[in-house]
Amino acid sequence: MLKRNTSRSVTSLIIVATVGLVFVCALALLAVMQYTYSGSMYRQFQDRVGAEAKQLGQYYFRGMGEAQRQLDALGEDNSIRVTLQLGVEYQMRERLAAFAAAAPDLHLYLRAADSQRVYAATDGPIPIEAHEFSLQPAPQTSSLSLTSEGRFYVASTRPIRNRSQVVGTAVGMYFFQPPAEGVLLEKEDYSLLVLHLGAFRDLRTGRPASVQYTSGVTDKGIPQPCLVEGREGLLAATGFEGIYYFASSAPLEELKRSNLLNNVVVLLFTSVLCSILAYFIGLKITGPLRALAESARSISLGQARLALPEGVTPITEVNDVLHALDAMLVNLRKAEELARYQLLFEEVMDAIIIYDLDGRILECNAQALDLMGTERNRMLSLSMQDLVMQEYGQKMWQVLEMVRKTPAGSPLAKRQFEMRIMPVEGDAFHAEMHIRKLRYQEQDAVLCVIRDISPRIAAENALRKAMQNAEEANRAKSGFLASMSHEIRTPMHSVLGLVDMLQASGLNEQQSRYLQMLRGSGEVLLDLINDILDFSKIEAGHIELEHIPFGLEGLFERVYSMTSVQAAQKGLETILYIAPDVPEKVVGDPNKLQQILLNLLSNSLKFTALGHVITTVHVLQRVENNVTLEIAVKDTGIGIPIIKQQSIFDVFTQADSSTARKYGGTGLGLAITKRLVEYLGGAISVESRPGQGATFTFTCVLPLPEQSSVSGSAPSLAGRRVLLVDDNPVTLHYLVLTLANYGAESVEAFSVQEAQNQLERQNGQGATRFNAIIMGSDLAELDGVSAHRQMLKRFGSMLPPTLLYLDSSHSPQGGKTLPQTGLPILAKPATPGKLISVLEGLLNNTLAPGLSITSAEGSSMDDSDQTGKVLIAEDSSANRMLMGFYLKDSPYTCDYAEDGNEAVAKFREGQFDAVIMDIQMPGMDGYAATQAIRSFETETGKRRVPIIALTANAYAEDREKCLAAGCDDYLAKPAKKQAVLEKLRHHLAR
Structure with a gap:
């Protein structure tokens, strides 16, 4: 086994050798460059100083020449001769100043031959030398001299002759000054010296200057190095005798130092660059060797998945080893991949x-x-x-x-x-x-x-089957709800209608009270049924929104008409305020918005025993063609605890169980309202405290029609004064706001006496008269009619026209009655449009006396001249009898059919002006009967007879289905007498 010795990397050795060699070469090159640069810069500086000295000499020669020309011209000037003889001083000064202006450094002086006085262009002191030279009658020019004040000059004289006679002498003294800007070649650190009487002096100050040559060579043809007042530089003759130019060598030394610094920076940069270059060269050379060594080490450890260096290295032996290792690695990788794929394949x-x-x-x-x-x-x-x-x-x-x-x-x-x-x-x-x-x-x-995927297919089949079962169950539920709606509403229609029939049959007080209780219980039951059916529809997702234009004021009129009985029975004041920027028409689903308002208003009336219920409408924002409305319903009822305010919008929830026992209800109304508000793109909230009433506020986003206007856009009552008489300050407050939106000025009176006092003031001198009076029907002292009579008796014809604002307590349901009166009557709450329309009619005297604009007893429309024959198709005998009762005292005659087939047969045989068609009948239902009638009209060319659908399905989609079948209108059971008559009047009036 080889023994490992201490070694150095090839890369390190290459870097050290390369950097050392480059640094030595660069240092030698720097020394040569610095020496060459210094000599070159010194020669350039010497040439520059010589050129500047010559330019300076030329500058002084030009100045002397110009001074001599001005002095000669002065000697030849006739005006000078004349003024000198006449002794006119101010004229001589003007002429001297004119000649001196041509040569800035020239000072001119005059002296008459027979006078000791010397004249100058200015009032300053005249040099002694000027006096001395003026005594010389012959022309002469002095050498470079120094005045007693330390200023160098050259003086010249010229005699002034009158023909052959000398009448005076002109003296010109040219003072040597430093040259003006631009004469020297961009030189700031310089001095001008004058060699005077063997010694150098400063041209500026005239003071002696210390000059010491630092070179043994004293060639006056070139600038010589010297020390002037301790400063190193070059001294050069200007060519003008006695004047020398000295330039400091400080800028030259600064350039040398800067060049040396730059060379040092270049040297350092070159060294760093060479180090980096040497490092990469070393890597290029030694990289394959290191990779080869690392690969061999890894292969020895059993690691076959390695990447050998790509390409060819400059070393042949290394390439051979690389190729051998590469072939070995390929075989190892194939074996490894085969084993891995086999493992994956099997596992x-x-x-x-x-x-x-x-x-x-x-x-x-x-x-x-x-x-x-x-x-x-x-x-x-x-x-x-x-x-x-x-x-x-x-x-x-x-x-x-x-x-x-x-x-x-x-x-x-x-x-x-x-x-x-x-x-x-x-x-x-x-x-x-x-x-x-x-x-x-x-x-x-x-x-x-x-x-x-057999389990997945089985699960999908099971899910598909479950969805089919759910859809069938949903259809069965919808059918059950529709059937239940029909089966409950149809007899309820009969029950409530028969109660109305009995009440009209002349019963005693106790019997009437029993019937009233029966009607109230029936209506409560009907409301419960409506809530349950509505909520079922919402939960099933079967709510469909309409998208039609409708008027907001008409919508509020319908809502308040539906709740007028409830408000009248409890004696509550109902107030409506619509802000002036609210559009008259919007696009959306009027039925859903009506249901929301009806739920909130009915809820407030239910839980309010005393006081009022206020509805306000404002525009929250307008974005392009959409408007966001904020509608608030505020009451003075029992209020809601804070901890219960969120839960009241939950299903089957009321604020308190005792509330449910006392006031009844399912707790679905607000839950339905919340869902409907969300369908309209809004939100609902409540603010309340126990015993202080509640305010329900909701928003809804509604598109605007193409041409949209706002309620109070036209101030049609501008300049009119209206006296408002009512003991309810809240009613007066919103009346004032509404009238102000239309430009009218309002004055409030909370009693009859206060109203009379206001009328007394209008009769005073200069007081503005009232144009109209709006009189509340239920004042604290007496009713509105009696109050009007009292005021009419007192003021007579001075009393403005009066409108009686009818309180809910004076409606038939409220129990109070008013004496007969010829006053126009408007029922509360009136929409702004109706209030302003009636008030304009009152002011313009276009209202008929005693006209009831809105009466709780029924519509003011006169139907006495309207007749017609109505076919009533209804399978319930009780409902047929009820419809006959509704039309008994009307100008309409009736015929009856018990099912759709009989209805079609009778329509074919008879002449009818309208048809009331029950939808759900045995045999041929109302849809099929309507389509058969329309087909008969088309075949025979007869006019289209209005068909009014009568159904227990009280949803918008049911209404659309009726209209699609050919019906002209729609009535939901239980239909009230007034609704039936209004539908007939509306369609037969066409």
């Missing part, structure tokens, strides 16, 4: 069979042998056609043909299907087969996975 839970494209079985696993009930040799002698039931033989052949034409690996080469298999031993079974085309033993074959 998988499903039966696996491999067969060729002719169906002959090539291989199978143990599960396939168990499933087919045979041993291996027998199995390999069979074909797939031997295992498939005879009726599936053609399908098996088609599968083989499809697989034969499909290339292996294609998605189409995979199939899944079901067949019945007949094993060698055992019973036939349903099998799910998954096939896939593959290569097996150098030929195309099919891998087939077979799974016994």
